[in-house]
Amino acid sequence: MGRSWLLTRLHMGLLRDSQELGSTYVVERYLGQGSFAEVYRVQHRFLGRQAMKVLKAGGATQAEMEEMLGEALLLSRIGHPNIVRVFDANIIKIGGIEYGYFTMEYVPGGTLDRFWRSYEGKLMPVAEAIEVLKQMCSGIAVAHAEDPPIIHRDIKPHNTLVGYDGAGLRIKISDFGLAKRVNPLTFLASSKGTLSYKPPEAFEDMDSPAADVWALGTTLYLLLTDTLPYPGLEERDLTDGTRFLQELRPASVYNINVNAQLDEIVSRCLAKEPATRYATAQELLQDLEAWSPESVTAASTWTASSREKPSTPALERQAKESRSPDQLLEEALELGQNPAKLIAAADMLEQAITMAPKLREEYASKLKLWRRGMSM
Numbered sequence: 001m002g003r004s005w006l007l008t009r010l011h012m013g014l015l016r017d018s019q020e021l022g023s024t025y026v027v028e029r030y031l032g033q034g035s036f037a038e039v040y041r042v043q044h045r046f047l048g049r050q051a052m053k054v055l056k057a058g059g060a061t062q063a064e065m066e067e068m069l070g071e072a073l074l075l076s077r078i079g080h081p082n083i084v085r086v087f088d089a090n091i092i093k094i095g096g097i098e099y100g101y102f103t104m105e106y107v108p109g110g111t112l113d114r115f116w117r118s119y120e121g122k123l124m125p126v127a128e129a130i131e132v133l134k135q136m137c138s139g140i141a142v143a144h145a146e147d148p149p150i151i152h153r154d155i156k157p158h159n160t161l162v163g164y165d166g167a168g169l170r171i172k173i174s175d176f177g178l179a180k181r182v183n184p185l186t187f188l189a190s191s192k193g194t195l196s197y198k199p200p201e202a203f204e205d206m207d208s209p210a211a212d213v214w215a216l217g218t219t220l221y222l223l224l225t226d227t228l229p230y231p232g233l234e235e236r237d238l239t240d241g242t243r244f245l246q247e248l249r250p251a252s253v254y255n256i257n258v259n260a261q262l263d264e265i266v267s268r269c270l271a272k273e274p275a276t277r278y279a280t281a282q283e284l285l286q287d288l289e290a291w292s293p294e295s296v297t298a299a300s301t302w303t304a305s306s307r308e309k310p311s312t313p314a315l316e317r318q319a320k321e322s323r324s325p326d327q328l329l330e331e332a333l334e335l336g337q338n339p340a341k342l343i344a345a346a347d348m349l350e351q352a353i354t355m356a357p358k359l360r361e362e363y364a365s366k367l368k369l370w371r372r373g374m375s376m
Contacts, residue, residue, distance in 0.1 A: 082139030217269020325356035
């Protein structure tokens with residue numbers, strides 16, 4: 001037993017494909033997991049495809065279950081197009097043990113991390129990176145505007161979903177599992193999240209809306225340059241904050257399409273002192289809205305052959321197991337001929353476009369029509 005049994009159990013997952021959950025949900029497939037929950041794609045009896053997050057801690061008391069489902073409660077109160085929607089929260093029995101779960105909207109395009117990696121050896125176009133950040137800021141700004149403010153504490157590409165709706169690209173912030181209201185007097189909270197996206201004050205166990213801004217700036221820097229502003233962060237001792245003494249290399253050093261105005265925005269997001277940063281996501285959004293591309297080209301032709309996007313075993317396994325963009329495209333076009341299957345066709349086309357951005361120009365308009373329920 002012990003470790004080998006645990007690894008097998010984690011690999012198997014709490015739920016299995018085609019499993020029926022009461023008379024409401026049917027499990028379609030496993031999507032992934034984090035430290036506290038597993039995520040599945042499920043089919044609701046009446047409402048269609050959704051994502052289900054099942055908490056790993058089973059057998060909790062009623063009070064513990066309510067606390068663990070706090071993320072669902074928080075998301076249900078923050079309604080915004082750029083924050084993932086929650087539909088339901090409840091308890092299910094698996095093997096005689098009760099587990100908490102909640103269902104959210106399913107975004108078939110996947111994460112921003114996957115979207116960014118789909119550009120392979122090329123940088124994401126600057127205008128597209130700005131659009132992504134504007135939508136991220138729009139969602140987080142709603143949380144920061146709460147009284148007292150709610151901070152996400154774990155903003156990163158893995159916790160950001162990329163989809164398409166009738167208007168085009170749609171970004172949705174997800175995984176509010178570490179989100180917390182700040183102290184109404186100090187506007188601070190204890191620090192949590194991923195080290196690569198945490199500011200210097202995190203080493204003093206302080207988190208705030210300005211720390212969320214740092215994470216947003218780190219994400220923008222990554223999309224513009226294909227590198228993190230402080231790439232050695234995860235390798236340092238948790239008590240070592242001296243690495244921030246080095247000067248930040250402007251994003252324009254890596255990307256000639258980044259102008260001085262954008263360099264200044266990124267630098268302010270990554271200011272070492274919280275008071276020097278944008279105080280909230282709304283302030284950052286205002287400057288991004290005012291940004292002008294000037295001579296920035298529509299798409300970058302810079303090739304990063306010497307600095308390819310890093311891979312991971314999970315990504316490599318996903319690539320082997322997944323269908324190719326061409327296969328997804330072919331199946332989507334076939335499904336799209338049936339008006340009754342436009343939603344499934346749109347989901348499949350969205351996955352193909354996210355995996356292969358070259359398809360976007362030719363098929364984005366078709367995707368918009370399908371999302372509106374029109375087949376032409």
